[in-house]
Amino acid sequence: MVALIDLVQYSNEALEVDKFQDYAPNGLQVEGARDVELLVTGVTANLALLEAAVEVGAQAVMVHHGYFWKSEAAPVVGMKRNRLKVLLENNISLLAYHLPLDAHNVWGNNAQLAYRNDWIIRGRLGAGKTPLGFYGELSQSIGVLQFCQNVERTLGRSVQLIDSGVHSEVKRLAWCSGAAQSYIEDAASLGVDLFLSGEISEQTVHIAKEMGIHYVAAGHHATERYGVSCFGEHLTEKFKIRHQFIDIDCPV
Template sequence: MSVTLKNLVSYCNDYLSVDRFKDYCPNGLQVEGKRNVSKIVSGVTASQALIDAAIEACADLLLVHHGYFWKGEAEPLTGIKGNRIRTLMKNDISLLAYHLPLDAHPVVGNNAQLAEIIGMQIEDGMDQGNPFSVGNVGSISQPMSAQAFSDLVSTKLSRQAELVLGDDRSVQRIAWCTGSAERMIERADQLGADLFISGEISEPVVHYAREAGIHYLSAGHHATERYGAKALGEHLSNAFGIEHQFIDIDNPA
């Protein structure tokens, strides 16, 4: 089975509502390869290691969360970026990348997938009432200590999360946004969350958590965003009857 690249890209753009987002990079097709797609390899970031793995897996298309052409980066196709794109084009592999639309999607999105894996019930977006909110607020069924919740997340994500204690409150109401969104802790605090989860940690966020009394959990940029591209790839496999393989290139960040 195969699907045309044109139809696959059009379907993804509609499914992820890409026109509703102002993003830091172009969403959708970034490198054009074969006209027909029989096999997708998905992963988090279009690194050289993932491209090489996709070639080894005989992929027609590489689907990622972190692609290329970010605002502020150098435009010439030289060095590492030039080598990556040259490798894709020499092997006729398309690159399909979705950033914020893949964070926000209510089913296959990174935030929705993280909620499912940890066992959090989504109640609303952090931008409340906005169906395209990047970040969610919700709860777990039973309250637990911040340390117990941190241990749970570490187990589920197979990565040691870093906990900053705000106060001695137990955890039930939670806000989260995957990747590099630690500064959204202030919005989480406004929403009455006991704890906020994101991927990375920064010096000011530690002080905010301690002074505001809200726990902060840094669970890893890569670790929190491993699931969106995989879920989207599985969705496309089912929708079009094509092959899909998720390849995880480990990253401690």
């Protein structure tokens, strides 16, 4: 068991929240029970995840996509009211880490994508003081279709390939989880063969073809499952608490 205050303080420091200018508050978003014995992690704090957390008897939920986004309406009504009601009535805390859980060198979504897919990290992709993505390479060149099949096996879902029509082999690549398709031009300027992110926009297709870089949309949810779950595992070792990652499937 760990005191909530210690869990939050440790997580904030470990994930270096002070380094980020984010779109939502990082750290404790909703306060629940004073002590945490079972932590549930998940990608998004949607109602289904909260209900699953109640079912297993969790005292805290940690997610990548929490609440109180800059663009959202403030009133606690409708969907927002229903979600907060489940948390408050069941005395469950909500901790959310957005960009810190993309960027972290070990527990970040992008570091975990590299680890799980055997991609060799060579440097950072992205602007500013705290770039989120990486570039790197495969241990050997493979065909782009084989690359996609390997990713599909790792992530357990199909991916969408936009073939640049230029090289059929992939060796150098860049990646950034979630909705980072706009980084494709930064990736192309690094001279990599392929860029992978979660989502795709209409314009991504044209950029890929005209800049001669393959694009792979591997799923926003699918590319952001591993950061929070592996940080949850780390917390079980650190604080001797129980942890359960609950995957509420999302096709996007």
